[in-house]
Amino acid sequence: MERMGVRAISLDMNTVRVARAQGRDVLKEVQQCLWSVIILSPERLTSRPFDNILRNATFRSNLILYVIDEAHVIGPWGQDF
Secondary structure, rough: HHHHHEEEEEEHHHHHHHHHOOOOOOHHHHHHOOOOOEOOHHHHOOOHHHHHOOOOHHHHHHOOOOOOOOOOOOHHOOOOO
């Protein structure tokens, strides 16, 4: 993605921890639209800090696509699902 000029970040525990150790606030970077693609867990999506980002006017005015992909398959459903 980077070769195509698309900056992507995954907001997992490791990414946030490493950025914090570097003195960076990745949530602020996301809010300031420094990343083209943001990947995060449903649990982080429903967190208060990310809710604040979603309510930010700058972020919302730059938002193009919002995708939620969360599926759970129960074993017995496997073949029919």
